[in-house]
Amino acid sequence: MTSEQQNAVEVPAIGRSRHLLGDILAKADIQINGERPWDLQLHREAAQDEIVARHSLGLGESYMRGDWDVQDLDQFFHRLLxxxxPQDYRNWRQSWRALRSYLINLQSKNRSFNVGEQHYDLGNEFYSTMLDSRLTYSCGYWKExxxxxxxxxxxxxxxxRKLELKPGMRLLDIGCGWGSLIGYAAQKYQVECVGVTISREQQAYxxxxxxxxxxxxxxxxxxxxxxxxxxxxxVGMFEHVGRKNYRTFMETAERCLKKDxxxxxxxxxxxxxxxxxxLWTExxxxxxxxxxxxxxxxxAADHLLVCEDLHNFGYDYDRTLMxxxxxxxxxxPRFADHYGQRFYRMxxxxxxxYAGAFRARSLQLWQLMYSKFRAGGVTRVS
Structure with a gap:
């Protein structure tokens, strides 16, 4: 094949990828360089090829580099998701990630501290400015x-209230974070609390x-x-357990939970x-x-625990994230010099x-109540 013939094949392929990105975004009523707050403003043409080829990873990394912007990023993801x-355009990397999670225990004991070091140990001062006064890093309840x-x-x-806490009880918090729940339970409900965490910063705090x-x-x-x-x-820890360990988590809970x-x-x-x-989030x-x-x-809970109640208030996570x-x-501005512009965009x-994902109902937030075959069940609390 001559170089002219090769070019005749290669150039349209690039053109198709750019046209495909426009078609993909159009399905969500998003325009490239449009005038609406959710439209994508493109700063580097080649980013279109990367996004089409690498999907969510390309989308996120090109944003981190400053290749594109959106005035209201939450609206962009609300419409996109x-x-x-993503269900219509999966690539081999996403398929390999799913297969890898079946073949390899990505959340083994040897790897369990990785997320603590990378995410939760960014610094207590940083999180104290972003979160509430108790440093509660999970969905709030906005009912009233x-x-x-x-x-x-x-x-x-x-x-x-769902746990029916009474003075003198012992409460275990698996993944206690900065202690908001155990601190509140000990202060307001006079219970003895034990927390476990994989973050040294959180333990010290x-x-x-x-x-x-x-x-x-x-x-x-x-x-x-x-x-x-x-x-x-x-609370907000099970997301780090992994499918290969869901059963192990429930077995641990069953082992540590008293009869009633x-x-x-x-x-x-x-x-x-x-x-x-x-892929980008991972x-x-x-x-x-x-x-x-x-x-x-x-x-995971089969023959171990009874699911007494399931409460979905995922719509509250949108407001929490915003x-x-x-x-x-x-x-x-307090952290800009330390973390840098790339971290800011990330x-x-x-x-x-994530706010857009919860708004689009692509993700949910569940509170599930379990017992060890408790006589009489539980009373629904909301």
Missing amino acids: GARI AQTLDQAQEAKLDLIC VTERYGGLPITVSLQDYRELQEPFDRIAS GLMLLHTIGNNQRSASTD KYIFPGGELPSIGQLGD AWHKNFEEHW WRYYLLS
């Missing part, structure tokens, strides 16, 4: 709340902030837990059992992260893409 575009602090306290109290309360925090993998507890909670005990599991969830982790935000489906949760983004933007992409 609401149109179910007007502010982020109110929404997070309402969520913490909702959990405590909880130990210092709640030193005067009956709270113990361990830097520990949840699979090592053996003690009995009256109540168990896990209750467990509350608060987790982001996927609508599809077969869904795999977004690489830059939550290494080893994986979102469960309802079916996978049911399989509140976090507002705080992040307001306080960014972090706002993370917050606003």
Whole structure:
């Protein structure tokens, strides 16, 4: 084949990829260089080829480089995900990631501390400016709340009421974060609390902030837990467990839960059992992260625990993420020199893409109540 013939083949291929990106975005009513707040403003032509070839990873990395912008990134993702575009355009990298999660335990004990080091150990000062006053890094409950602090306290109290906490009980928090739940439960419900985390920064923070309360925090993998507890909670941690370990998590809970005990599991969830982790999110935000489906949760608890109640308030995560983004933007000048522009674009992409995903109902937020075959079940609390 002559060079002229090669060029005749190659040039239209590039043209088709650029035309394909426009067609893909048009399905979501998004224009390239349009005038609406959700339209994509392209700064580098070659980014179109990268996005078509590498899908979500190309989209995110090209944004981090500044190759394109959108005035309202949350609206962009609301429209993109609401149109179910990713379901129609899957590439081999996404298929390989799904296969790899079946073949390899991506959340093994040896890897369990990776997400703590990469994500949660960014610095307590950084998170304290973005989150509420208790540093609650999970979905707030906005039923009657007007502010982020109110929404997070309402969520913490909702959990405590669902667990029917009483003075003197022992509460285990698997993945305790910065201790918002165990601090609240110890202060308001007079229970003894044990938290486990894979973040050294979080462990140090909880130990210092709640030193005067009956709270113990361990830097520990949840699979090592053996003690009995009256109540168990896990809030925003199950997303790091992974499908190969869902059963192990439920076995751990069953082993540590007293006969008449209750467990509350608060987790982001996927609508599809077969869904795999977004490649950009897995690489830059939550290494080893994986979102469960309802079916996978049911399989994991089979013959171990009874699901007493399921409460979905995923729509509240949109508002929570937008509140976090507002705080992040307001306080960014304090951290700009330390983290840099690439981190800034990465972090706002993370917050606003997730806000758009929850708004499009692509993701859910579930609170599930489990018991060990408890006589009489539980009373629904909302």
